[in-house]
Amino acid sequence: MRLSQVSFRYRRRAQDVLRGIDARLDPGDVIELAGANGAGKSTLLRLLAGLTPPTSGTVTGRPAVVGFAPDRFPAGQPFTVAGYLRHMSRVRGGARWEPWAERLNMTHLLGVRLRELSKGSAHKVGLAQALMPGPGLLILDEPFAGLDRDTREALPAIVTEVADRGGVVVASDHQGGLRGLAGLRHWALQDGRLAEVAAPEGPGEARVTVEVRVPAGELPAFLHRVRSDGYQARPVTPEEVG
Ligand SMILES: Nc1ncnc2c1ncn2[C@@H]1O[C@H](COP(=O)(O)OP(=O)(O)OP(=O)(O)O)[C@@H](O)[C@H]1O
Numbered sequence: 717m718r719l720s721q722v723s724f725r726y727r728r729r730a731q732d733v734l735r736g737i738d739a740r741l742d743p744g745d746v747i748e749l750a751g752a753n754g755a756g757k758s759t760l761l762r763l764l765a766g767l768t769p770p771t772s773g774t775v776t777g778r779p780a781v782v783g784f785a786p787d788r789f790p791a792g793q794p795f796t797v798a799g800y801l802r803h804m805s806r807v808r809g810g811a812r813w814e815p816w817a818e819r820l821n822m823t824h825l826l827g828v829r830l831r832e833l834s835k836g837s838a839h840k841v842g843l844a845q846a847l848m849p850g851p852g853l854l855i856l857d858e859p860f861a862g863l864d865r866d867t868r869e870a871l872p873a874i875v876t877e878v879a880d881r882g883g884v885v886v887a888s889d890h891q892g893g894l895r896g897l898a899g900l901r902h903w904a905l906q907d908g909r910l911a912e913v914a915a916p917e918g919p920g921e922a923r924v925t926v927e928v929r930v931p932a933g934e935l936p937a938f939l940h941r942v943r944s945d946g947y948q949a950r951p952v953t954p955e956e957v958g
Contacts, residue, residue, distance in 0.1 A: 717741040717764075717853065717884060722773035723908075724759055733759050735908035737773070741853075743882040746875055748894050750913075751905035757888040758787060758857055760905065764886055765855040779852025779884065787857040787888075789842030791830040797841055798826040801848070808849040816844040819874065821867050836862035847874065854878050854885045860893035872897055873940065898939075898950050927957070 717740070724734040733756040741747065751757050762768040763775065765784040795803065801813040817823050820840045825833065830841065839862050846854060854875070860868050872894055875885050886903075887894060894900055895915070904913045930938045935951060942949045 717775070717777040717779065719764075720774045720776070722763065722770045722775060724756075724763060724768070724771045732771070732908050734763070734770075734905075734910075737910045739903070739910060739912075741884045741886070743884060744879045744899075745901055746879050746885045746894060746897055746899070747887070747901040747903055748892075749886060749888040749903045749905065750890075751888075755905040756908060757905055760910070761855050761857050761886065761888060765853070781849050781851045782853045782855065783846035783849060783851030784855045785839075785842045785846035785857060785859060787861065789838040791833055791838040791841070793830050795830050796827055797822065797830065797833070800830055800841065801826075801844060804845045804848060811848040811850065813844060813848050816847050819870055820844055821864065821870075836864060839863065840867060843871075847878075850881070850883075851878065852883050854883055856885065856887035856889075858889060858891075859887055860889060860891045868893060876940070 719737050719739040722734060722737040723732050725732045737760070749757050749760065759768070761784075763770055764778075765782050766775070766778055767784065793800065797817075801817065805811050805813045817826060820843055822837065822840045822844065825837050825840075828837075830838065833841065839859075843856070843859060846856070856875075859871060863871070875887070875894060876897060878885050900915065902913045902915055904911050928938075939949050939951070
C-alpha cells in the first residue's frame with residue numbers, strides 16, 4: 717500500500733492537517749504512529765482506513781479487508797454487545813465474533829446494551845468488530861487506552877498474528893504498548909509531515925541482547941511467547957552467531 721503526496725484539510729480555507737505525505741506499507745508491517753495531541757494521528761488513520769478521502773494525493777494498494785478500531789467507539793446504538801457483534805458479523809460475510817469476545821475478555825458483557833458500557837468495555841467492542849473479519853489492514857486508534865491489564869497484555873500477540881498472516885497494522889499509541897514487537901516501525905507526525913523514525917527509547921531503558929538456544933521445532937512458539945511478553949526477538953543465522 718502506498719501514500720503519494722497525501723494532504724488533508726477539514727475545510728476549504730483551513731490549514732492542511734496533513735501535508736505531502738509519502739509512505740509505503742508492506743505486508744507484515746506493524747507501525748506505531750506517534751505525535752502530539754492534535755498532530756493529525758486520527759486524521760491520518762481514518763485516511764489510511766479509507767474512511768476519509770485525501771484532499772490531494774493518492775492512496776493505492778489498500779488491502780480489501782480493513783478493520784478500524786476508533787479511539788472512541790460510538791456506543792449510542794440500541795444493540796446489546798452480542799446483538800451488535802452478530803450484526804457486524806453479517807455485514808462482514810459471517811465472520812466469527814465469538815473467539816474475539818473470549819480473547820478480549822468480554823463474554824460477561826454480551827447481554828449489556830452498548831450505551832450502558834463503560835468506556836474501556838466499549839473500546840473492546842470496537843476492537844472486536846475491527847478484528848472480526850481477519851483484516852488485511854488493521855487500523856487501531858489508541859488501542860490500549862482504558863483497557864484492563866489482561867486485555868492490554870493480550871493485544872501485542874493479537875497484532876503479531878495479524879502481521880504474521882501478511883496483514884498491515886497501524887496503531888497510534890501514546891502508551892508504547894507495542895514496543896518490543898520485532899521489526900516495529902515508528903512513524904512520527906509533526907507539523908502535518910510524516911517521518912519514519914528510529915525506535916524511541918525512554919530514559920534509563922538501555923537494551924541488552926541475550927543469546928538463547930531453543931530446539932528448532934519450538935522456535936515459533938518461543939518467539940510468540942517472548943514477543944507477547946513485550947520483548948524484541950528474532951532468529952539469527954549460524955553465521956551471525958559466529
Ligand atoms: N472534524 C473535524 N473538523 C475540523 N477539524 C478537525 C476535525 N477533526 C480534527 N480536527 C483538527 O485536526 C487536527 C488533527 O486532529 P486529530 O484528531 O487528527 O489529531 P490527533 O493527533 O489524533 O490528536 P489526539 O492525540 O489528541 O487524539 C486538530 O487540529 C483538530 O482540531
